[in-house]
Structure formats: C-alpha cells, structure tokens
Amino acid sequence: MRIGDIWNKLATPKRIPRLFALILGIFLIIGFMVPMGLNVDQLYPREAPQVQVEQGLAMAPYARGGEPLVSPGITKSAYPQYAPKLGWINSYVSPLSRFVMSLSPYFGTSIYSSPGGLIDEILYYTRGFDTVLESSILMMAFIIASWLSVNYTMNRRNDSENIKKDVKIAISNSDLIASEVEQNNIKAHRKQNRRDN
Amino acid sequence: MSLASLGGNLLGIVxxxxxxxxxxxxxxxxxxxxxxxxxxxxxxxxxTQVEAEFGTLGDKKQSVGLKEFKARRFLSVICGIATAGAMITGDLYNFTLFMSLVGILNIGIISSVKQIGVLDSVFQYGLIAMMCSLPLFGGAAIVLGACGTVSLLAIQSMKPTAMMIFGAIMLFIGVCGESGIAPFFASKAEMFRTPGSPFLLIVHLSSLFIIIRAIEIVLIICT
Structure with a gap:
C-alpha cells in the first residue's frame, strides 16, 4: 500500500478516535508488563495498619504524633527548607472531636474523624498555593464545560424554527411508535386468542 | 538530563x-x-468570509454575530491564559490540569462554529479528548507513584525507572490527545477556513506550545 493511500484513509475524522483508542489500548496492555517500582520514600508516610490500634491511640489509623503548637508531628514536605514550621498543627482536632475521642477508642475509624489539623497542614501550608491554583483551574474547567453544554446543546430559545421542526419530527416519530405498539399488541392478542381456542 | 541542558540556566525559583x-x-x-x-x-x-455561489454570479457573506464573537473571544483568551500557565508551571499535576482545561476550551472554540461538517469532526475530536483524560491523569499518577513527588525540580535529579518512563510516555499520549492531536487532525484545515478564523488559531498555537513543553517534561522524567 502506498503511503498516500494511508494518509487518505487517515483523513477521515471518524477513523482517528478508533486508531487512537487502539494505540492507547495496546500501550495499556504493555503497561501490565512494566515492573512496578513504587517509591517507598513517599511524601505522606503511614505506619503499618494495626500498629496504632495496638498502641491504643484514639485517632488510631491517623495519629500523627505531636501536640499542636507545642511539639511538631509527622508531616513530610518535598522541600523542607521552604516550610520551617512544618508539623506544628497537624494533630489539631476540634473540641467536638476531642469530646468524641474521650468517649470512644474507635474515633479514628469513623467517617468524621479525618484530623482537621493535618488537612490544614497539607492543603494550606505545604501545598498552599497549589490548593488555590488547582481548585481554580478545575473550577474554570467545570464552569466552561457546563456553560458550553448549556449554550451549545440545551439553550435553543433563539432558534425557534429548528425547535418547530424538531417538535414536528418528534410528534410524527411518537405517532409511528404508538401505531407500531398498537399493531404489535393486536398481533399478540390474536396469538393469545388462537392459543386459548 | 538536567534542567539546564533542556531549557537554559535556572534564573531563579519561586x-x-x-x-x-x-x-x-x-x-x-x-x-x-x-x-x-x-x-x-x-x-x-x-x-468575514465571502463565498462564491454556484450557478449565479452572486457572492455570499459569512459573518459572525456579536454574541457568538464575544463567546469565542472569551474562550480563546482563557485558552491562551491556560496555555501560558502550562508553560510556566513547575508541577506535573498542575500541567495536567492546565492540559485538561485547554482540551475543554479547544472543544468549545471549535464547536462554536455552526457548520455541520465542522461539528461532526469536533465530535470525533471531543471523543479523543475525553478518552485522553485516562492517560493524562493516569500517567501523572504513575509518575507520582514512581517518584513520590510531582515537582519537576525534584524529579530531574532522580534516576529513571521503567515505571517512570512508562508514566511519562502515557502522559505524553494524553497530552497528544488533549491538544497535540489537533495539528494532525484531519479536518483541521476545514475548521480554520470557517468564519471567525483568528480565534480558531489559538487552538493550533496552544497545541504547538504545549507539545514543546510536554516533550521537555518527558525528557526531564525519562533521562
């Protein structure tokens, strides 16, 4: 096959997503053969699953050590030199949570237990600017996507002619379907009657 | 490869x-x-384009209404800003977010052309852009898993592993699909010939810029 033919075949817009999906699929299958080399030195380390439970900590899987504003707990930062006050508030919990903690040893396993101080530390201290930037980019993307879908697909107040045409088509379609259903119904009734007789 | 050999000496960090x-x-x-x-x-x-009509000597003017013009200008400006953000960022995840924004904007800019042929091909382009969110974010996630960080400054000094290279190539496929495939896209010439051309050019421009940046990032990760 000459290369010109291949180009011409590729020039059909319909074929591009299929070709792309094929390439992507083959690549993802190759991915199963790639050895998993996870970096053990991750940013936010965690102890082995049952260790904290056996120590009897109320915040069991999420305990980070340290006392707010007294001694720093464990939070890792990619650039510790730019975050000198790291870990000082990461074990802060609200008064309500502290009350629940005093009642129950299983506070850490409940849904409302995610330690507020840790989230503050990660979101607003180590990755401070990113929290603003990433969420604003995402919000922009969602706003634009929804604006597009409203204005280019749903909002059709201005093209009334198209709407009239579409309504006519819809009415005739539904008429057709209704008559088909009716005929099928009659057929089924006849069959049933024949069986009964 | 170090940052200096790819993009010149480091002028400073923020x-x-x-x-x-x-x-x-x-x-x-x-x-x-x-x-x-x-x-x-x-x-x-x-x-405003002038089209010759078949069979007669008359010409047909194809112009864009004020409302559509404003919508397109808005989308193009945001696309330009998002591309600029993708150029300057030193964070892999931010780059992927900017990429997905550029992808959505590209679809928006092209789909505001109300011609059936163009809209058909935009549909196919949109399919690719949607498909690409998997390799784009998946690639970034694999790189994060393999490196433990998404900061390019920290990644550049790491030795590449097989998983890092796989993630980088996956990310590159994602970038290609979100934006980079546009120059190779079959009916792009048609898209550009439609009325309202200068705004459509930002699609082409952003994809050119982003491919350069994506290649730089892939080289940083892989070498």
Whole structure:
C-alpha cells in the first residue's frame, strides 16, 4: 500500500478516535508488563495498619504524633527548607472531636474523624498555593464545560424554527411508535386468542 | 538530563511551600510569547468570509454575530491564559490540569462554529479528548507513584525507572490527545477556513506550545 493511500484513509475524522483508542489500548496492555517500582520514600508516610490500634491511640489509623503548637508531628514536605514550621498543627482536632475521642477508642475509624489539623497542614501550608491554583483551574474547567453544554446543546430559545421542526419530527416519530405498539399488541392478542381456542 | 541542558540556566525559583516554580529562559520565552499572541487575539475581530455561489454570479457573506464573537473571544483568551500557565508551571499535576482545561476550551472554540461538517469532526475530536483524560491523569499518577513527588525540580535529579518512563510516555499520549492531536487532525484545515478564523488559531498555537513543553517534561522524567 502506498503511503498516500494511508494518509487518505487517515483523513477521515471518524477513523482517528478508533486508531487512537487502539494505540492507547495496546500501550495499556504493555503497561501490565512494566515492573512496578513504587517509591517507598513517599511524601505522606503511614505506619503499618494495626500498629496504632495496638498502641491504643484514639485517632488510631491517623495519629500523627505531636501536640499542636507545642511539639511538631509527622508531616513530610518535598522541600523542607521552604516550610520551617512544618508539623506544628497537624494533630489539631476540634473540641467536638476531642469530646468524641474521650468517649470512644474507635474515633479514628469513623467517617468524621479525618484530623482537621493535618488537612490544614497539607492543603494550606505545604501545598498552599497549589490548593488555590488547582481548585481554580478545575473550577474554570467545570464552569466552561457546563456553560458550553448549556449554550451549545440545551439553550435553543433563539432558534425557534429548528425547535418547530424538531417538535414536528418528534410528534410524527411518537405517532409511528404508538401505531407500531398498537399493531404489535393486536398481533399478540390474536396469538393469545388462537392459543386459548 | 538536567534542567539546564533542556531549557537554559535556572534564573531563579519561586518557592511557595511544596509548589516551586522555576524560571528558565525557555519557559519565560514561551510564556511571554503565548501572552503576546493571546493579547493579539483578544483585540482582533473575526474574519468575514465571502463565498462564491454556484450557478449565479452572486457572492455570499459569512459573518459572525456579536454574541457568538464575544463567546469565542472569551474562550480563546482563557485558552491562551491556560496555555501560558502550562508553560510556566513547575508541577506535573498542575500541567495536567492546565492540559485538561485547554482540551475543554479547544472543544468549545471549535464547536462554536455552526457548520455541520465542522461539528461532526469536533465530535470525533471531543471523543479523543475525553478518552485522553485516562492517560493524562493516569500517567501523572504513575509518575507520582514512581517518584513520590510531582515537582519537576525534584524529579530531574532522580534516576529513571521503567515505571517512570512508562508514566511519562502515557502522559505524553494524553497530552497528544488533549491538544497535540489537533495539528494532525484531519479536518483541521476545514475548521480554520470557517468564519471567525483568528480565534480558531489559538487552538493550533496552544497545541504547538504545549507539545514543546510536554516533550521537555518527558525528557526531564525519562533521562
């Protein structure tokens, strides 16, 4: 096959997503053969699953050590030199949570237990600017996507002619379907009657 | 490969906690260039095309209404700003977010052309862009898993492993699909010939800039 033919075949817009999906699929299958080399030195380390439970900590899987504003707990930062006050508030919990903690040893396993101080530390201290930037980019993307879908697909107040045409088509379609259903119904009734007789 | 051999000497860093922007001549050039183009696009007007009609001697003018013009200008300017952000960022995840925004905007800009042929091909392009969110974010996640960080300054000194290279190639496939496939896209010429051309050019421009940046990132990760 000459290369010109291949180009011409590729020039059909319909074929591009299929070709792309094929390439992507083959690549993802190759991915199963790639050895998993996870970096053990991750940013936010965690102890082995049952260790904290056996120590009897109320915040069991999420305990980070340290006392707010007294001694720093464990939070890792990619650039510790730019975050000198790291870990000082990461074990802060609200008064309500502290009350629940005093009642129950299983506070850490409940849904409302995610330690507020840790989230503050990660979101607003180590990755401070990113929290603003990433969420604003995402919000922009969602706003634009929804604006597009409203204005280019749903909002059709201005093209009334198209709407009239579409309504006519819809009415005739539904008429057709209704008559088909009716005929099928009659057929089924006849069959049933024949069986009964 | 070090950052210096790819984009010139490091001019400085902007430390914002874990997010460290680094400035080097290549990024600054790309950033300023795309902002200048965005400004040019923001002050320009749409083209009005004259089409010859078959069978008669009459001509048909194809112009863009004010409302559509404003919508397109808005999308193009945001696309330019998002591309500029992707040029300057030193964080892999931010790059992927900017990429997905550019992908959505590209679809928006092209789909505002109300011609059936163009809309058909935009549909196919949109399919690719949607498919690509998997390799784009998946690639970034694999790189994060393999490196433990998404900061390019930290990644550049790491030795590449097989998983890092796999993630980088996956990310590149994602970038290609979100934006980079546009220049190779079959009916792009058709898209550009439609009325309102200067705004459609930002699609092409952003994909060119982003491919350069994506290749730089892939080289940083893989070498």
């Amino acid at each position: 430390p914002l906690g874990d997010i460290v922007f680094y400035l080097n001549p290549l990024h600054l050039f790309l950033f300023v260039a795309i902002l200048i183009f965005t400004f040019l696009i923001a002050i320009s007007h749409t083209e």
